[in-house]
Amino acid sequence: MLPPASETAPARDVRPAVAARPELAQALLDRGLGERRAYGMLVELLEVAPKRLAGSPGYEAAARWAERTMQDIGLANVRMEPVMAPHWERGDPERASARLADGSALELSACALGGSPAGSVTAPAVELNGLAALAELEAAGGSLQGRIVFLNQRMNPAARSSFQAYGGAAGQRTRGPALAAKLGAVGVVIRSLSSADDDVPHTGMTRFEDAGPKIPALALGVQSAERLSAALAAGKVESVTLETHCRELADREQWNVVGEIAGSKWPEEVVVLGAHLDAWETGDGAHDDGAGCTHVLEAARLLLACGVAPLRTVRVVLFANEENGLAGGRGYAEAHAGEAHFVLIESDSGGGTPRGLGLSVDEHVLERLRPAGAPLAAIAAERVSGGGGGADIGPMAERAGAPEGSLSVDDTRYFDLHHSANDVLESVHPRQLELGAVVLAYWAAVLADLGPGELSYN
Ligand SMILES: [Zn+2]
Structure with missing residues (x-):
């Protein structure tokens, strides 16, 4: 009792x-x-x-x-x-663009994430909804070999505070690139952790494992992320090209x-x-x-x-x-x-x-x-x-x-x-x-x- x-x-x-x-x-x-x-x-x-x-x-x-x-x-x-x-150091300005099926280029507003290495890659892109989707893919034994991964989770506008919304999506920036690299990806772009509807990219730290692979990682402005997502959904994207000039000193x-x-x-x-x-x-x-x-x-x-x-x-x-x-x-x-x-x-x-x-x-x-x-x-x-x-x-x-x-x-x-x-x-x-x-x-x-x-x- x-x-x-x-x-x-x-x-x-x-x-x-x-x-x-x-x-x-x-x-x-x-x-x-x-x-x-x-x-x-x-x-x-x-x-x-x-x-x-x-x-x-x-x-x-x-x-x-x-x-x-x-x-x-x-x-x-x-x-x-x-x-x-x-x-x-960021080095020279970074670039991101998509090559479309009609031969035109879709320029994307982008900035390298802190911790990104230098690199220049062109590859087919695959869109995933943030870190959770990436982790699911890993759990299912999936591969991203040779792909550029586009992590497009948005900050939840219904979150009760902006910091909650940020925290809920931040994993795609802090840990997404390292996990994508582990699964064979050659580059990563993320939707900026931004509550604005403009096209200004937001940087921030991403962490690669010391011994693991490091791949170019960039953030896209929200409008660029929306454009890339729409083009991918319509099957119009042949490849994405990323270029970064960062240095780790x-x-x-x-x-x-x-x-x-x-x-x-x-x-x-x-x-x-x-x-x-x-x-x-x-x-x-x-x-x-x-x-x-x-x-x-x-x-x-x-x-x-x-x-x-x-x-x-x-x-x-x-x-x-x-x-x-x-x-x-x-x-x-x-x-x-x-x-x-x-x-x-x-x-x-x-x-x-x-x-x-x-x-x-x-x-x-x-x-x-x-x-x-x-x-x-x-x-x-x-x-x-x-x-x-x-x-x-x-x-x-x-x-x-x-x-x-x-x-x-x-x-x-x-x-x-x-x-x-x-x-x-x-x-x-x-x-x-x-x-x-x-x-x-x-x-x-x-x-x-x-x-x-x-x-x-x-
Ligand atoms: Zn601060």
Whole structure:
């Protein structure tokens, strides 16, 4: 017989709600919106280093800019922490086209995926609906010998968030090319992971196995994917031709750029505000992740400007190499393994209108935190939701057993731009960007001042 529930349930520590700090919210909003420094920083970063993929001269310029900016803001212990990162280059512009039965050519808007090798192939094409279809083919013992594979899964428009839609289709980019190569394919094109209906291709990392075959892998603009699909369905395509000029060079030393506001009571405990400084070079990385970089820098500046003295250390980390290797996140976790991390928050969802904070902690902890968000209702950003985190902070959060979270922003248009030539300054709105920095600053102060164990109690 089961004992009564009261004997099995662990005793729950009932603590009071975390207090709202309306004066702090007012001060941050007044100063942030009045001074609009986040946008100014973004303009600077994109002028200094519009192209800043790991290993490029632009990344070094970005890192030097970040170091200078942290010093100007007044952060303490500013430094560049070395990590070894991969170095991949796109090389000359890539090309993709289809030869049709009537002798004409169908030009396709395309860009190489990060990690693609150089190559020039012409072969008959076969269309499959994403990674799942490829995996089914493998399970059935099928072959793609000598074929160019076209993975045409679209992001599910009915998904409840853009990130869900992206995650649902991303496998065709990250793992599709390696699996297709294993099954004998000589090249891969994927439908861009894009929520736009335009013809701008979106790049992103694809991973080949070190010992496995590597084949040219490109993303097609959505309209090009639709055209190719229609031509294939009509039996009009004789062959597809792909041409890439990418290079994989030796790993290079890159840097995470770090600065701090020392904690006034528990300086050895760290609250990380993170973003990634590298970006794909198809665009200028204005949203991904220039916005995140300026969110965390401006959040720290606002805290200092408003005279906030957090109890724990608030550490700003601009990570290297998120896009094609995660060397920054892994290197940080290794270099700081022995330090007490209270919580890590990342901004890597673009510079859209902030909604609130996402935090990977138990629901009853979220419940206690929600009242603290009340002052942000003035800008409709009071939401405190479960989940949240980031690629860069993940390795440290895991190693430290610390909770991770993220700034939640409206992501409706994020994947229209993400990793594409349209991710440029003009797509970022100064007020939206600044509001994000204010929300991040507010939560950084609240989290840094929580009592011991307040994010992890049962
Ligand atoms: Zn990103």
